[in-house]
Amino acid sequence: MFNKIKQVQKLIQQFGPGWLLRRARYTARMRSGFLTWQMPAYEWDDRPLETWLKPSIPAEADTYFGWRQVNAPKFLFDVLPHFENADDSAVIAEANALLEGEYIYFSSETIKGIFPPDWHWNPLDNSHLPHDKHWSLIPDFGGQDIKYVWEPSRFGMVYTLVRAYARTQNALYAESFWMLVLDWIEKNPPQRGPNWKCGQETSIRLMAWCFGLYAFWDTPQTTAVRVSQLVQAIAAEAERVEQNLGYARSTRSNHGISEAVGLWTVGILFPELTQADHWRELGEHELLKETSFQFLPDGTYSMHSLNYQRMALQAVMWAMRLGEVNNAPLPQWLYARVTSAVDFISQMIEPETGQTPNHGSNDGSLILPLSECDYSDFRPVVQLGHFLCHGRRLLDAGPWDEALLWFGYHGADKAAGLVRRDGAFAEGGYYTQHGEISWAFIHAPVYSERPQHSDQLHVDLWWRGQNIAIDAGTYRYNAPDPWNNALATTAVHNTVMVDGQEHMPRASRFTWLDWAQCEDIHREHDSDGNWSLWQGAHTGYHRHEYRVDHQRSVLQLVQDIWVVIDRMQASAQHDYRLHWLLNDFPYEISENAITLNTPQGSYRLHVGAIDTDVNMSTIRADVDEINGWQSRYYGQKSPAISVAMTCSGKNMTLWSVFAAGDTVVRAHDNNLTIRTESREYQVDLAQSHPIPTINKQVS
Structure with missing residues (x-):
């Protein structure tokens, strides 16, 4: 009973008494x-x-x-x-x-x-x-x-x-x-x-x-x-x-x-109905109200899900176009929000495939399937949204253009061209970094609406058009244990878990309490383009009796080398688990490293920690548990490679290096040496801002 009362108190704190009262009233109406x-x-x-x-x-x-x-x-x-x-x-x-x-x-x-x-x-x-x-x-x-x-x-x-x-x-x-x-x-x-x-x-x-x-x-x-x-x-x-x-x-x-x-659709298309005018006005009012808080000014989406955002965006674009052709245009600020949303999603796609990180809830929704592109290809929504707002294509012509025809758009205009950049979408908590042929996606939100997944500081990594370090997805919302929306948990994301605890306690299938908030974001880069650095921390383990601070640094080096450093600071001993979920490529395991033999070449993950021994385990498609699985389509799961590094202590520094298969990585004391045929990088892991030293004169 005490726990229930405490849970209600937390729900009121996070959602407000009005929200809780409305939900309680609806439940009472249903049950009565x-x-x-x-x-x-x-x-x-x-x-x-x-x-x-x-x-x-x-x-x-x-x-x-x-x-x-x-x-x-x-x-x-x-x-x-x-x-x-x-x-x-x-x-x-x-x-x-x-x-x-x-x-x-x-x-x-x-x-x-x-x-x-x-x-x-x-x-x-x-x-x-x-x-x-x-x-x-x-x-x-x-x-x-x-x-x-x-x-x-x-x-x-x-x-x-x-x-x-x-x-x-x-x-x-x-x-x-x-x-x-x-x-x-x-x-x-x-x-x-x-x-x-x-x-x-x-x-x-x-x-x-x-x-x-x-x-x-x-x-x-x-x-x-x-x-x-x-x-x-x-x-x-x-x-x-x-x-x-x-x-x-x-x-x-x-x-x-x-x-x-x-409601807007029926009100616009069937004016002969008695309630048509009312439905049209109500639909417009609700649409503008909902869009104003769900689509954030920086283009991100309040539900922290790329697929949910695509679904909402398709619905909004449908409404906008119906308004245009029936002399009932929706306000310009809505076009500005859609423009920002399209820009955000365009920065999330891998240009070669149109895929995005499999981030947040993925319920299989594609409410306007108007092209022969795969479900995971977001280019159709980006192309349509850009044309709707700007009157021209963003991307070169391709099968993703078919939706334009169904929205009544014609003409072979020259594409504006997609320019990818290191992005900071701070209102939603999304950041991107780019190498020459690789890029990283980082999720580090300050929540104002309920989280979908417990995944603070999660990192996705893409190399040569392939998703290397991946998000597991969703699989099913309702299924026998252990698959009951289990891929929303911290354990399957690419982050650090402390003492086997979630970043946030779970209240129900879709509700998290004590929202973990990201803080202390820092970004910098070398003026010569040799490296870029992103850093952030989160509060998820501040609720513990013996507080743990987790800071993550993502260091991008030229030659598509990525160094991820996790600093764990605590006053008592804890068990730490660093997890990476890798795409299902043929692989080889060596000491504290795993090499993926991808169609585009070999790519290797090295892991370790300062001044302590670590245990590295690898699981692919665990029969009894959720480890080693991914789900890019709702209801479908396929193998992935779960790599976990565990260690115990108070103040710990864990490191991960992603690099081409012939790259040599050595750790000694606080120093990390990364060597390629043409360069040697030195990273001092003890630095609060790990700026690399680069020697280009390697023989």
Whole structure:
């Protein structure tokens, strides 16, 4: 009981009493059954289309269809894009597989089902969630991961069908869209079943339905009766989003943005609905409010997740473009925020692949899959965002340009060109350093919103386009132990752990207490470009009875050598564990070193400590534990190489060196000597600011 009271006190301190009161009120409404009264279940026939329309709008199917034919607002595109020589496009094969009941979950895993899908089926355990219960009576995390039930109902397959149709004009794709939508409507009566449970899921579905409606409007498969059924369902779903919008607000998350965009979309595209003006105004108000605090001025995102940021950014760009084409532009400050966000993400991508560090929560969301680029490729969102804000490409032409066409943009302008730089995005706590063919990503935040992962001072390292030192990702939010959102923990990140304790105590699946804050950031570089230094510390272990201070220095040397120095200061003895998660390349182990034999050459990690012996262990794909795994796609895990160096003491200095495989590293007393064919570097590990001495006259 005491611990519960203390936990509530900490929640109030971090989130404020208002937030806690709103969450408590929502929980009470849920458990009391109040939501079943506020949002009662009903049948579609109880509220036909005419009950949703303004009095001046004809409700009979044929006349309503004619009204939409003349008066429908503009969409992202006026006509479908034209694609030359597109017969071999992968999207056609994907669309054909879809018609055979093969569905792609989270942009990665193909699961065989039926067509149309069983909307309440969980393929993880072949179970079904109840389709006849009020959604509020179905638990979020009871049993298996509900995201596997929700994924088909996001209707990401609509974008596949539309993109395939644009390339082939095959009417089967249009018919399949309508079969899917009408089957969903039949099997998911209002306010019943798991697919009415989440306003964010509903809003993502609304966007997809609108995309399909406009894309297939001129096909024979789009009939008056079908359109009436779809618009009736769209109105019901918009009402559902508004009725529970308070929950989205209370999460202070991308739920607020996506649900605002859902309301804005329906309000803009269906002005004939009685509530359209209200939904449009409410959607705009909520969108601007949520965006103003979620997208920070330096371009970073309050949820500390690159994938969450991409999802929110795609939703915001959708809303901005709909406003533009319908003479309802959103304010310029929003364009400025999106410009900053696009700049930030552009600095996070590896130019050769478009990949970013697998940082923060990664739930598999890609709500606008409008290109043939891989899920992990962020170039489509960067290209689209830059064009939306500046009217020109940032990157040279490539498959990531397809989204521009779907947003109604044309023209072969010259790309502005991506210039990568050593970046400091201090509001979000992100820093980058660059070598000639390598770069580092450092996470060192001062939290003002809840953390996603316990990963202070985590470092990602990239070399020759390859992610060498990696972030493990997420895998699953709800799974049997030990996989219950376990990759959010300190132990799997590239940082130091003290006495087996997290940087922050965990209160629940998504909530951390006593937020570890970064401090004492210091950056400097050599005017000749021979080295650059980043330093920072964090407060995560200040809460201990015997406080521990952790300072990390990241020293970049020419020839793509990286030295990471961790200083641990304490008044009592502690157990220290320095961890590096390396990508799954063939490897060889030698004394306190591991060599990765990558496709681009060998790259080696050396580890050690001053004045003490260390134990180095290596684990790949541990059968019983979470060590030695990574997850770049939600629900999918693959091997990685977990390297841990452990030692005990009070004041300890731990060091790591990443360098090409033929580099020689020697440690003696406080000095680290790094030798290549052309240079020798001396680093005094005892210095508070370890500036290297460089000798270029090596024979």
